[in-house]
Amino acid sequence: MRHAKKRLIVASVLATSLVAALTGCASGTAGGSDGKNGELTVWTHNGGNVEELAAVQAIVDGYNKSQDKTTVKLQAFPQASYNDSVIAAAASGKLPCIVDIDGPNVPNWAWAKYLTPLDLSVDLDENLPSTLGIWNDETYSVGYYDVALAMFARKSVLAENGIRQATIDQPWTQAEFGDALEKLKATGTWTNPLDIGTGDVGEWYPYAFSPLLQSFGGDLIERDEYQSAEGVLNGPEALEWAEWMQSLATDGYIATKSGADSALDFQNNVTAIQYGGSWAAANNAAALGDDLAVMPSVDLGEGTKIGGGSWQWGVTTGCADTEAAMDYLSYSLSPENIAAVAVATATIPATDAAAALVPGFEEGGNLAVFREFSAQSAVLRPETPAYPFIATEFTKATQDIINGGDPQKTLDAAVTAIDANIKSNGGYTQK
Template structure:
């Protein structure tokens, strides 16, 4: 059995573990999570994902929880950090046993399954009109499922190619200055050949090592190639059909191109994630979180450019980890008091500054010169404002969908398996999951 199929089966089991509470969600979804009142002292438990790759973010979260506890006396936070690699399994286990914390952080697209399964409470009664207006539209879009808001993110991920301008100019390569001037995939193929000619045998870093830590990387990182080619992973008009989408002509075209880079030897295996920092590659396909590391390694010689176009569209991904209030929280107002604290501009910047993420509120962006026009990360804001950034499919079937696509991508690009048959198998697996769950009827 291919490893990605095994992973899909595990994912299906995790989904099923939380399905028992779905009926409760549908009956409780209209209730107000927040009533605007706090009395006495409330104690809440907060879970936060933590790993070596988000060390600075983890340290900031610990400091913010302590700061919140010092700042007032009505709500006391007990912060629990869990390794990112095991985090989703821990959440699924806690949901199945009824032991979720009051406040949970979770990767963006997992919201849709958690909301459908009844693991979250809606936040509409908690957010003020001013808070809603301050959120970036992409934050609101990512946090919404079935017409209600279930999650809030302090930041949104920036996405593109990091390049070494000095190396590219040496090879006679022009550098894009905006999404409208993005390289095409064919142009990037030629650029890789020219980079090889000036001494970089494997000039492209795709951060392949991330797959071993978090398979979601393959979907987050490379679904934009499918979207750019004019396709999608699922029919978003109802989220009931994947055949002809996940395995459609645009998906086949995009992944065939990326596989071609692998077959040509252009992709650096980069198992330690250090290829760009160590000067082995002049191009790295990755997000905002490596901005500081890359610019520290090559001061004045790092630039962010758009992802390549695989077809008619300029597309990048959007998403981030979100905060939500779980169905287990007896006091929504106490839980929201802490989340609302994290919404403050200076708290947002404390969390985003260490890794270069785009602040999730306009008030925080105004205080951050790195995202202003002319700033080194302004491209990320430009992509979010222009509609180039696109959310991953907003469906409760997302765990099964991402497991199938991520596994297929790994088989195609690393294992060099035939593209169309591999995507056909992935589409069949997701179709079976949709049928088994009655197409994930909405929470009404």
């Protein structure tokens, strides 16, 4: 028994010493930030997105061949969990040198000091404004492409029901849109003739529905100081938007929770009109051919508005070789590289020079319409670190409104929550 006790004590002392020694050694060789020893890592949200991942990998391979100072490695994460992975890595000091970021999150990541301002050797003036991530007058990110929102319908269905096909110069007005929905509903062919993607509760809600709010004249937050949503998210225009959104559901024009895939439902004629992203255009065109009508979003009073800002690239603050990271990014932004990614992803190229190289996006091309939508109507989601919180509150409020919640009370509650969050974070001014 005494021996056993002695053994236990000796073992405990040994184990404690070992752990202490190892921890001591470890503290001597710090975890190490990326970019050391001529190697830097690029993180992308394209895990599983075969085409875009291959296009980005080709850029990386091209850069590695073009010089022998730095070797770039690409690490892909699935999009749905990408932000969580980045935040966890930031918390443990394991961020890579280069990350890609969903546009509206750039101010938040810059504020949290994940990102450092870009210092590139290429001119970014030519880029679509929505492909740049700017905060506090500094550019923190740049994208190869943007996406756009559109209304998809069957030309034959529009013609049969005496509905005009909307154009960029003459989008549907609110009254015209209401009339079209009434006619389509009256045919009895579709339970809900319009699909606006109410079943997709991710970033889709603020991306797709805040432009409708802006088209009414409201907004997510005041854009001078970005300190309050009072009067813009719960003012008369916003209330009008909320009541209109609710009426779409109560009149049976939309489902309060749409199907899992709006594009497939549209292609299967479950719905007559799809309010969706430009990324659905290729599949819709493949399914419907010439019968597909691609139209701008509806003008609800203040002109047609669509969301702006897609995935962009930024350099992290912990990068041990920011010069190499900036050099890689500059290389990657050549028109050829941008065009290659746009071809692979069927997205809108960020620059005119790249657009000229992408079949369909050249002037007069069949996809050029999306570039026009983006150039004419894109409104960036608020460039404030508070955006992730605003997006969550807006999503909750919109869901409540669509499901029958009192519009004014719901908007007021969202405003209260947003303002409180901004206040509790010291106005999100730079730390």
